[in-house]
Amino acid sequence: MKARLLCLVASALFLLGGTAAYLPADPVDTLHANQVTRNPYRAVHWETTERITWQTHDHEDGQSPTDFVGPNDTAGYEAFTWAHYSGGYAAAGGACVGWCSSRRWPAESNGVDDAPLISSLTNIDYYVPGAEEIGLLESGSVITHLFSPFLTTYIEGEGCSTCDEGEPVGQNPDGIPANQIYDSTQAAVDMIATFGGIPVLNHPTGSFGTYSSLTGMGGIEIYNNLFSLNDDCSGTAIATMQANWDEFLENVSPSIWGYSANDHFGPSTDPFVQSCGTRPELTAANLDRGKMEVLTTARTLAAHRIAIDRGAFFPIVDGQTSKGGGPSITNIAVSPSSIIITTSADDETVTWIGNGATIGTGMTLTLGVATDAVGYVRANVVDAEGRIVYVQPFTLGVKQSSFIP
Numbered sequence: 001m002k003a004r005l006l007c008l009v010a011s012a013l014f015l016l017g018g019t020a021a022y023l024p025a026d027p028v029d030t031l032h033a034n035q036v037t038r039n040p041y042r043a044v045h046w047e048t049t050e051r052i053t054w055q056t057h058d059h060e061d062g063q064s065p066t067d068f069v070g071p072n073d074t075a076g077y078e079a080f081t082w083a084h085y086s087g088g089y090a091a092a093g094g095a096c097v098g099w100c101s102s103r104r105w106p107a108e109s110n111g112v113d114d115a116p117l118i119s120s121l122t123n124i125d126y127y128v129p130g131a132e133e134i135g136l137l138e139s140g141s142v143i144t145h146l147f148s149p150f151l152t153t154y155i156e157g158e159g160c161s162t163c164d165e166g167e168p169v170g171q172n173p174d175g176i177p178a179n180q181i182y183d184s185t186q187a188a189v190d191m192i193a194t195f196g197g198i199p200v201l202n203h204p205t206g207s208f209g210t211y212s213s214l215t216g217m218g219g220i221e222i223y224n225n226l227f228s229l230n231d232d233c234s235g236t237a238i239a240t241m242q243a244n245w246d247e248f249l250e251n252v253s254p255s256i257w258g259y260s261a262n263d264h265f266g267p268s269t270d271p272f273v274q275s276c277g278t279r280p281e282l283t284a285a286n287l288d289r290g291k292m293e294v295l296t297t298a299r300t301l302a303a304h305r306i307a308i309d310r311g312a313f314f315p316i317v318d319g320q321t322s323k324g325g326g327p328s329i330t331n332i333a334v335s336p337s338s339i340i341i342t343t344s345a346d347d348e349t350v351t352w353i354g355n356g357a358t359i360g361t362g363m364t365l366t367l368g369v370a371t372d373a374v375g376y377v378r379a380n381v382v383d384a385e386g387r388i389v390y391v392q393p394f395t396l397g398v399k400q401s402s403f404i405p
């Protein structure tokens, strides 16, 4: 797009000069070809990076610390968000009942320091604060769930005035300061950021128009194991979530990072059951497939935050026949003319996507004709078992000098 604009300007200047001469309609050359202007993996030192397996979004659902955290530790998570619904009222039916305010932070005062559990952990190195903010209560309002990693302040949706599920009229009777109560999804997004969190859109299965006016989003779920298994009944939730990601990248910001999570269907024995007539039986194989690999400089919460802000992480869909052995990306090299992905196995299928369409295949994407009209590119790396690593989007733009790989 920008390349064409430059060409049009050049044409106009030429014509103003009054000399008639042939001009190619839309030349593409190295000056006009798009280059990477933002590479989320630019700061990664591939030989030494820590690779942290992180679960962002599962639900404790009344399970004991041992029953909830224990299986996630055994499953190999090294960073874990002790998550549940927060900031609203839920009628009976599996979630928290009544006012949900179970923000498990600080860990020491909210059950995480269960001594026998802590001493038994073998993989989890640290917890990442966060909850699933469940939004507004008002009947008929759009209920959008948001994940709030790094938020340690409790926030809450305003109460209903016309309550139809048995919830109390008005605000949480516990009383919450006014600056911690939101009255719209956008206000919730802004409030998460104001208090130091990252707003992430959870399972966006509506039409893009449902979310298109939201600004300031830091991430979006593109895989959710609960919705994936429900898709086996009937549905296209995962495809819709990923189409919405591309819409956000094209129309809102090319730096909204993809997230992958288990939701209720992780390694613990979650009592949550959602009706879904022909869904396959839940097994160790089809549970625990939505996870993240974070590329950090150290095994600390601070280093984790820096990596997430940069986009230096991969949302992953793990396998059913085995866990944890999926595509391992060992390098991503960006130059003015290409992006090259290297994997340890070197035999995966790589698909490059720009503005929602496939624009290339294979480990190398050549920047030029195919990428000239798109504002971002991202890649899906899939192995023979169907395990997927999603590569976060690279921003493209015309950048002819001071190239930074």
Ligand SMILES: [Zn+2]
Residues within 6 Å of the ligand: 132, 145, 202, 203
């Ligand atoms: Zn949710």
